[in-house]
Amino acid sequence: MSKQVAVIGLGLIGGSIALAIKNHHEDARITGFDVNQNQLQLAKALRVVDETASSLEEAVQSADFIMIAAPVVQTEHILAQLSEYSLKSNVIISDVGSTKHSIVKHAKSILDPSITFIGGHPMAGSHKTGVSAAKSHLFENAFYILTPDQNVAEKDLNKLMDLLRGTKATFVELEAEEHDYLVGLISHFPHILAASLVNFVSESNNNQRFNVARFAAGGFRDITRIASASPVMWRDILLRNKEVLLQMTDDLKLELDRIRNYIEQEDGDKIFDYFTDAKDFRDGLPVRSRGAIPAFYDLFLDVQDQPGVIAAVTQKLAGEEISITNIRIIETREDIMGVLRISFRSELDRDNAKAVLERDFDTYVDDK
C-alpha cells in the first residue's frame, strides 16, 4: 500500500498523529500544511513531517490519506476547500476533531460521494498546544473513536486503522451523535466547569482584600488544569456541540440545587452519601485501562524531605532516558519521611524507573 500522507494542522494532535504514523510506517511520506508559518517551519525542523507544503492544495494533491487536525470549525472550512480540488480517486480523508456530528454531516454534504471520509477522535490530549508538545506516544492506551457512516467500505476503515496503528490506541466505532453525547459528558462539559470555576474564583478574587489565587492549593489546581487549554479549540467545540451542552448545563443546575438543599437543611447524612457516591464512581474509574482519562503509571518513593532529593531522583531517571509526566511530594510533614509520587506515561517506563530507583530508595507501586 502506498502511503503519501497529508497532515493538515500541525499542532499538538496533528504533530502527534504524524509521529505515530511514522512509528509504524517508516515508508510513509508525510507532507504537512498549517496556516501558521511558525508551526509549519517548526514541524519540519523537529522532523515531525518529511516535507511542508505552501498551500492546502499542494499538500493534498498526491495524498493517499488526508488527516485534518485543525480546530473543528476550521475542519469544516478545510473540507469545503478539499471538495474543490482534484484528489486521488482512492483517497481516504479523516479528522481528529473533538466533535463529530457536524463534521460528518458537513463532509457528506460537500464531498464527492466517491471520496471516503471517516470521522475520527483520538481520546487523549493535553492542555498544551502546538507542534512542540507533540509526542508519538500521546495516544497510547487511549480510545480512538471512529465514526464511519454506512457507506464506508470495511476495507477503507481497515486501511485507516492500519495507518494509525502506531498510535497504539484502541479503535472504537460509534455513531457521530452518540460520540457527541458521550464526549460532551466526559470531556466537553467538564471543561466548561473547569473554566467556570476558574472565572468564579477570579471574580471573587477582585472583591477580597487579600489575593485568593495565592492560596490556591492542590485541589483547585487539579480540578482546573484543563482550563489552561486552547480557547480557540474549545470555542469551536462548544459551537459544534451546542444542543448536548445546553441540556447538560440545565441538568447541572438541578444537581447543584440538590447539594444546595442538603447544605441548607444541614442534612449530614445526605451530604455524606453525596460524597460517597461520587467517590465510589471516581475510584471505580479504570486507572490503567484505556479511557478518556489518560492512563498514568505512578511510582511512590520514600525520600528524605530535604533539598536536592528531587534533583537526585530526576537525574537518575534522565541518565536512563526515562521520561516522567509528573512529580509531586505528598503528605510531607517535618517529622516524617516525604513520599514522592512520580507519574510515567507507560507501565514499561514505570517498571524501568523502579529498577533504577530501588537501589537507593524504598519504592512502591499502587496496584489496586
Ligand SMILES: NC(=O)c1ccc[n+]([C@@H]2O[C@H](COP(=O)([O-])OP(=O)(O)OC[C@H]3O[C@@H](n4cnc5c(N)ncnc54)[C@H](O)[C@@H]3O)[C@@H](O)[C@H]2O)c1
Ligand atoms: N488538545 C487535545 O487535547 C485534543 C485531543 C483530541 C482531539 N483534539 C482536536 O484536535 C484538533 C487540533 O487540536 P490541537 O490540540 O492539536 O490544537 P493546536 O492549537 O495545537 O493545533 C491546531 C493547528 O491547526 C492549525 N490550523 C488552524 N486552522 C487551520 C487551517 N484552516 N488550515 C491548516 N491549519 C490550520 C493551527 O495553526 C494550529 O497549528 C482540534 O479539532 C481538537 O478538537 C484535541
Ligand SMILES: O=C(O)C(=O)C[C@]1(C(=O)O)C=C[C@@H](O)C=C1
Ligand atoms: O488531558 C487533557 O488535557 C484533555 O483535556 C484531553 C481531552 C479530554 O477531555 O480528555 C480533551 C479534548 C479532547 O477532545 C480529548 C481529550
